[in-house]
Amino acid sequence: MNALKAAILAGATLMASTLAAQAFEVGIVGFQFSSETHARVANAAAAAAKAKGWTVTLLNSEGALPKHAEQFETLITKKVDAIIVAMGKPIEADAQFKEAKDKGIPVITVMSGGSPHTLFDIQPNEYKVGAEAAMYLLGQMNYQGQLLTARFDGNVATRIRGKVLDAVLSENPSVKDVGKFSMARTQSWRDDVKSGMQALLLQNQGKVQGIWASFDGQAYIIDDILQQQGVKKGQIPLVSVDGGEETYRRIADPESTLLATVAIPFEQMGKAAVEAVDTIVAKKQPKDNVTKGPYLYVDAVLVEQSNVKQFLK
Numbered sequence: 001m002n003a004l005k006a007a008i009l010a011g012a013t014l015m016a017s018t019l020a021a022q023a024f025e026v027g028i029v030g031f032q033f034s035s036e037t038h039a040r041v042a043n044a045a046a047a048a049a050k051a052k053g054w055t056v057t058l059l060n061s062e063g064a065l066p067k068h069a070e071q072f073e074t075l076i077t078k079k080v081d082a083i084i085v086a087m088g089k090p091i092e093a094d095a096q097f098k099e100a101k102d103k104g105i106p107v108i109t110v111m112s113g114g115s116p117h118t119l120f121d122i123q124p125n126e127y128k129v130g131a132e133a134a135m136y137l138l139g140q141m142n143y144q145g146q147l148l149t150a151r152f153d154g155n156v157a158t159r160i161r162g163k164v165l166d167a168v169l170s171e172n173p174s175v176k177d178v179g180k181f182s183m184a185r186t187q188s189w190r191d192d193v194k195s196g197m198q199a200l201l202l203q204n205q206g207k208v209q210g211i212w213a214s215f216d217g218q219a220y221i222i223d224d225i226l227q228q229q230g231v232k233k234g235q236i237p238l239v240s241v242d243g244g245e246e247t248y249r250r251i252a253d254p255e256s257t258l259l260a261t262v263a264i265p266f267e268q269m270g271k272a273a274v275e276a277v278d279t280i281v282a283k284k285q286p287k288d289n290v291t292k293g294p295y296l297y298v299d300a301v302l303v304e305q306s307n308v309k310q311f312l313k
Helices: 002-023 036-051 065-078 093-103 126-140 156-170 187-204 216-228 245-252 266-283
Strands: 025-030 057-060 082-088 105-112 120-124 146-149 175-182 211-214 236-243 257-262 296-297 301-303
Touching: 025 065, 025 120, 036 057, 036 216, 036 266, 057 082, 057 105, 065 093, 082 266, 093 105, 105 126, 105 156, 105 266, 120 126, 120 187, 120 216, 120 301, 126 211, 126 236, 126 257, 146 156, 146 216, 156 175, 175 187, 211 216, 216 236, 216 245, 245 257, 245 301, 266 296, 296 301
Parallel strands: 025 057, 025 082, 082 105, 105 120, 120 296, 146 175, 146 211, 211 236, 236 257
Antiparallel strands: 257 301
């Protein structure tokens, strides 16, 4: 009889924990899934949350701020237990972030920048990332020559990388940034980058010794343009930031002009966001058990031809 009671109790405990997990709901918002990195973070977070038995609402803002704000409102109305945001806009959507906090819904962001209304932001140290990419490219240029840059100031991470590049260039006057392309459109960014960089390359034909891209998606487009123009690997060093299977394939490909990237662990950050929600929200442990400040930092690594095989699947 005691064994039967124990079995019933164990079964009831398991059922209760399963029901509790299913009752826990997390909202996950990616700012723009057409950007591979946003999708990688959001999808990794969704998979990790589902593996815990949680209910997941996964939303794509499609690069539109009004939709981003609207989706926040939807999650607040649903009274989800927590919200995870990949590459969000805490400044532009400040009212929605504040509303979530006021309604007692904890928010954790990934590569979105700090906010007084969130628990913290998960990111690599973008100042280190930017410095590593800039210094590697200048080394490939032998610290002299003319440079083209593809920038994006609409995201905090890419904006910091650009500012760090400018700081590095200010200390290396033999390298000149002769053409800056600033990506403006987010929903049709590929067309924007293609037309902008084609124009810069045409204006500076035969005068470019290096190209810097603020993220790998821009670098793919630039690489395709350079290959079509017959540029060989190493002739015009191309360096960017992010990492991923397509990037590693291009770095290893002798026909591609992409030389290196600083690889950021996007899937790891998505999983870390879920683990933080589990610790702080579900298990009600202090935030300081995860991180004491407004940021939870992850490591990034330079990937180039000498080590790219380690990253290819």
